[in-house]
Every structure is written in structure tokens, then in C-alpha cells.
Amino acid sequence: MTSMEIEADGQTLILRGDFDVRSTMKVRDAIYAHVYGTKRDLVIDLTEVPSIDLTAARVLAFAALDASRAGHHLRLRGCRPAVRRMLRLSRLGRFVELEHVADTG
Incomplete structure (x- = not known):
């Protein structure tokens, strides 16, 4: 177990x-501070979240909806398979946009 940074x-x-x-x-406080404090779109990098x-999936989905209502865009980057699986199984993935990364291999 590692604490969230x-x-x-x-x-x-x-x-x-x-x-x-x-x-x-x-995480929720950091997201909302960014969306409402900077008035800019947001990318959440989950590369180092196993x-x-x-x-957590609900926090991401509701944050994406709230950002959209405020006229901003929220996108997830670097989602590992377990993260994508939880978003799919919870049916909350339809509320968040996953950033597509080109295969460099």
C-alpha cells in the first residue's frame, strides 16, 4: 500500500x-481546485496508479460531468488495464474520456 501523491x-x-x-x-479536492481555480481543461495522469x-471511479466520473457543466474538459491519461476494467465494469467509463496514446512499439 502506498499513499496517494x-x-x-x-x-x-x-x-x-x-x-x-x-x-x-x-484527489477530489485537487481536481475541483484545478477545474474551478484555474478555469482550464484538465488531464489526470494515472500512469502510476495500479x-x-x-x-475512485465515481470521483472521476462525477468530476468529468462537473467539469463539462462548467465548460471544461477532463481527460484521463495512462490508464492501466485494471483502471480501464473498473471503469468498464462500473459502467462509469462512459462519463470519462480516456486519452489514446499511439503505440510506439
Whole structure:
């Protein structure tokens, strides 16, 4: 178990560690501070997040909806298979946009 670390880099929030019920408030606060504080679109980089639980998936889905209502765009980058699987199984993936990365292999 690793605690959640959040780094802001321009219009990107980089998350590192466990994104689950214990860290959702911290992540939610960082997302909303960015969306409503900077009035800019947001990319959430989940490259270093091994998996998410249902509560975390809900935070991402509701944040995407709220950002859209505020006239902003929220996109997820670097989703690992376990993250994509939870978004699909929870049916919350339809509310968030996954950034497509070209295959460099």
C-alpha cells in the first residue's frame, strides 16, 4: 500500500499510489481546485496508479460531468488495464474520456 501523491504540472494532475476510498477526498479536492481555480481543461495522469476502486471511479466520473457543466474538459491519461476494467465494469467509463496514446512499439 502506498499513499496517494498528487503533483500539479500545468493543466495535468499526476497521481501516484493507491487511488481508493482512503484517497478519494484528497484527489477530489485537487481536481475541483484545478477545474474551478484555474478555469482550464484538465488531464489526470494515472500512469502510476495500479488500480482504482468503485469510489475512485465515481470521483472521476462525477468530476468529468462537473467539469463539462462548467465548460471544461477532463481527460484521463495512462490508464492501466485494471483502471480501464473498473471503469468498464462500473459502467462509469462512459462519463470519462480516456486519452489514446499511439503505440510506439
